Amino acid sequence: MADGGEEERRLQSAALAVMLTAFMEITHLALIELIERRGGIGPWLDEFQTKAIRELKNPIMEGVRMSDEVQLTDATIQLINAVFDGARKDFDSESSR
Numbered sequence: 001m002a003d004g005g006e007e008e009r010r011l012q013s014a015a016l017a018v019m020l021t022a023f024m025e026i027t028h029l030a031l032i033e034l035i036e037r038r039g040g041i042g043p044w045l046d047e048f049q050t051k052a053i054r055e056l057k058n059p060i061m062e063g064v065r066m067s068d069e070v071q072l073t074d075a076t077i078q079l080i081n082a083v084f085d086g087a088r089k090d091f092d093s094e095s096s097r
Helices: 004-037 043-056 066-095
Strands: none
Touching: 004 043, 004 066
16 A cells, blocks of 8 residues: 555646646647637748747756756657647648548
């Protein structure tokens, strides 16, 4: 049987996963809406993605080891790319119907 601290960590991990999924989905929906309102995919979307990566890839992480910070930065970039790539794909499939 898990102790209280282990259970708390498990619940925190589960809550974090749910929040991350929700934020990714909200961002995805917002990007689709933005693409539609901007008249489709264009160079502006690549520029916006580049800006998002630049702004979010190096958050201030006090107390995080350098090796962990590199992994977190890589994960952040992968998540940003996944959201933008998914929005492009979904917009393309919706607009081709």
